[in-house]
Amino acid sequence: MSQSCDISLRVNGETVRERVPVRLNLVDFLRNSLGLTGSHVGCEHGVCGACTMEVDGTMVRGCLMLAVQADGSDITTIEGFGEHQRAVDLQAAFKRNNALQCGFCTPGMMASALEYIEAGGVADRSAIREHLSGNYCRCTGYQSIVDAVVEVIGERAAK
Amino acid sequence: MKAADFAYEKPDNLNAALELLAREDCDMQVLAGGQSLMPMMNFRLAQPELLVDLNGVSELSFIEEQPETITIGAMTRYANLAASDVIKEHVPLFQMALPHIAHSAVRNRGTIGGSTALADPAAEMPALLLALEATITVVSVGGAREIPANDFFLGLYETALQDGEIIKSIAIKKAKPQNRFGFYELARRHGDYAMAGVAIASTSIDPVCDLRIALFSVSDKAHRLPHAELAFEGENLDDTEARDAAFQELDDFDFRGDLNADGDTKRHLARVVLTRALETMMP
Numbered sequence: 001m002s003q004s005c006d007i008s009l010r011v012n013g014e015t016v017r018e019r020v021p022v023r024l025n026l027v028d029f030l031r032n033s034l035g036l037t038g039s040h041v042g043c044e045h046g047v048c049g050a051c052t053m054e055v056d057g058t059m060v061r062g063c064l065m066l067a068v069q070a071d072g073s074d075i076t077t078i079e080g081f082g083e084h085q086r087a088v089d090l091q092a093a094f095k096r097n098n099a100l101q102c103g104f105c106t107p108g109m110m111a112s113a114l115e116y117i118e119a120g121g122v123a124d125r126s127a128i129r130e131h132l133s134g135n136y137c138r139c140t141g142y143q144s145i146v147d148a149v150v151e152v153i154g155e156r157a158a159k
Numbered sequence: 160m161k162a163a164d165f166a167y168e169k170p171d172n173l174n175a176a177l178e179l180l181a182r183e184d185c186d187m188q189v190l191a192g193g194q195s196l197m198p199m200m201n202f203r204l205a206q207p208e209l210l211v212d213l214n215g216v217s218e219l220s221f222i223e224e225q226p227e228t229i230t231i232g233a234m235t236r237y238a239n240l241a242a243s244d245v246i247k248e249h250v251p252l253f254q255m256a257l258p259h260i261a262h263s264a265v266r267n268r269g270t271i272g273g274s275t276a277l278a279d280p281a282a283e284m285p286a287l288l289l290a291l292e293a294t295i296t297v298v299s300v301g302g303a304r305e306i307p308a309n310d311f312f313l314g315l316y317e318t319a320l321q322d323g324e325i326i327k328s329i330a331i332k333k334a335k336p337q338n339r340f341g342f343y344e345l346a347r348r349h350g351d352y353a354m355a356g357v358a359i360a361s362t363s364i365d366p367v368c369d370l371r372i373a374l375f376s377v378s379d380k381a382h383r384l385p386h387a388e389l390a391f392e393g394e395n396l397d398d399t400e401a402r403d404a405a406f407q408e409l410d411d412f413d414f415r416g417d418l419n420a421d422g423d424t425k426r427h428l429a430r431v432v433l434t435r436a437l438e439t440m441m442p
Contacts (some may be wrong), residue, residue: 003166022167022210025197044160045198046265058238058267064197065268067168069214115263133349134262 007071011036012080027051027062030049030077031069037090039077043138047148049135052108053077059115078107087114093148101139109135113149123153162200169212173298174217180302180323185209189233189325190227191273193292194265198253204319205411216327217274219327222246229333231273233326241266249333252291256283262350270324275311278318281352281417285312286375289383290340290358294330299323315379317403337363344376345428347419352376355428356418357436364440367391372405372433376414377425384408387433406430 008017011034018033025044030036030053031055044063051062054076056091081087085109093099100106109132116131129142137145166185170176174332180187188207190196191214199205213219219234222243229249231240241257260266260283275282275295288295288308294401295306320326333342344356353376362369370388375381389398390404409429414422 002164006166023162023164025161025201028161046194049262049264052264059264060268061194061264062263063201064193066167066193066197066212068169069193069212077376105284112263122385130258131263134264 005068005071007068009070011025011037012072012076012083021063022066022068024067026055026065026067026075027053027158029067030037030062030075030092033067036077036079040104040107042104046139047136048105049106049108049112052111054080054111054115059111060138064069081114082111090114090117090148093151093155094145097144097148097151099140099144099148100137105137105139109137109145113125113145117156119154121153123150127151160204160398162197163203163206165200166209167208167212168209169215171215173216173218176213176325176346177298177323178329179209179211180325182209183322186425187211188368189213189276192236192269193273194261195273195277195279212376227333228330230328230330231271232328232345233275234270235272237261237266237269237314238263239269240271242298250291250331251334252287252340252358255340256287256358259283259344259350259356260358264300265350272331275329276318276320276326278312278314278316278364279352280315280380281376281380282381282423283356283358283375284390285352286327286356286381287342287357288331289373289381290360290371291331292360294370296327296330297324298326298327303327305347307398309383314382317380335362339364339437341440343432343439345432352419355425355432356389357429357432359436359440363441365442366393366395367401368393374429374433376417377429378413381439382412384412402437404440405433411434420427 002021004019004021025040039052042050046061046064054061056073112135130145185208187209190210194343219232221232223230224245232408293308295311306319339361341359344353346353355377356375360371371392372384385410387405389400393396394401416422416427
């Protein structure tokens with residue numbers, strides 16, 4: 001008999017209460033129980049970065065945390081980044097620069113890029129590449145993604 | 160894949176955790192940052208009956224400065240280490256190595272104690288602790304004991320930890336002005352596991368005194384190079400005889416291949432990382 005636990009957390013600003021099996025990981029909980037399919041499931045061992053999301057102010061792999069561990073946490077996914085104006089300029093820059101093709105990596109890529117930008121990261125291409133090295137993109141060759149991040153850093157600095 | 164079923168406990172203090180770990184009626188695993196254990200569980204390489212989650216034990220997360228040493232709680236995350244002024248000032252070898260330890264999102268969760276207890280042969284932390292001659296304090300319901308890093312890492316994913324024991328903290332001597340450190344690793348992608356790497360610490364280098372060289376990701380565990388260390392004693396870091404003695408030790412070393420590279424390639428890469436790390440330490 002599987003063990004389940006009641007959890008209560010905030011997801012993109014809304015309070016959620018659910019009963020979850022303890023073996024359920026966080027990204028599957030968000031996708032399958034809450035219908036937030038923006039965070040993607042790629043490798044399920046922390047290598048590809050497609051499930052990167054924000055938990056209590058830090059970016060983490062959603063596949064390497066259990067849903068039960070998120071009890072009491074405040075979570076923001078790509079759906080929340082878009083709605084709450086935190087990434088509107090980044091989304092526009094991705095679109096403008098063709099920084100996505102299939103879009104599979106994009107939610108995780110944006111989470112990692114936001115972490116870099118919001119931490120005051122500078123528009124240094126190699127530093128940006130290093131920070132994004134934990135997110136695989138198989139379409140763009142990364143060039144256009146770095147372009148988008150550089151643009152947003154410049155735009156935000158000019159404000 | 161998804162993890163097999165397990166029971167889950169999240170104690171909120173160390174004593175409660177140790178009580179759980181003293182149970183002998185089930186196969187259990189301790190969950191620290193989960194950045195290695197969760198993948199292993201997802202692949203079903205690990206299928207514990209009981210998972211004891213230490214993320215609620217806040218007393219295991221600290222960085223403490225004493226007169227001679229820095230003591231780091233086992234649940235301190237890599238991101239906490241990277242952000243710490245105390246670590247920046249007193250443990251420069253960590254400062255050199257941290258950017259190479261996995262990717263940002265993994266460093267936000269991964270812990271020093273978790274990596275040490277797992278003893279992955281490709282991980283940086285065991286080699287760093289060997290080079291720094293750190294002391295690892297482990298606890299169980301029976302009490303605490305201190306284990307020098309040199310006696311802690313026994314083999315492939317094998318440590319001196321006994322059933323019911325967890326790492327409580329890791330103590331590292333503060334760096335002194337004349338101490339020198341070196342770190343170099345080669346990885347296919349920045350932040351991935353190294354194909355070969357080395358961590359070096361030295362009490363001084365002019366001339367060399369008490370050099371400690373620890374290779375990682377080349378064999379069953381992180382290894383010191385005692386002959387090379389001795390050969391450099393009293394010499395300069397660019398001494399060719401000492402370097403030849405170090406290369407001789409690498410020639411005789413039991414390199415083991417992995418998915419990235421076979422043993423011969425590892426031998427070559429070990430020479431490369433050792434040479435480059437020593438170069439970074441030269442005045």
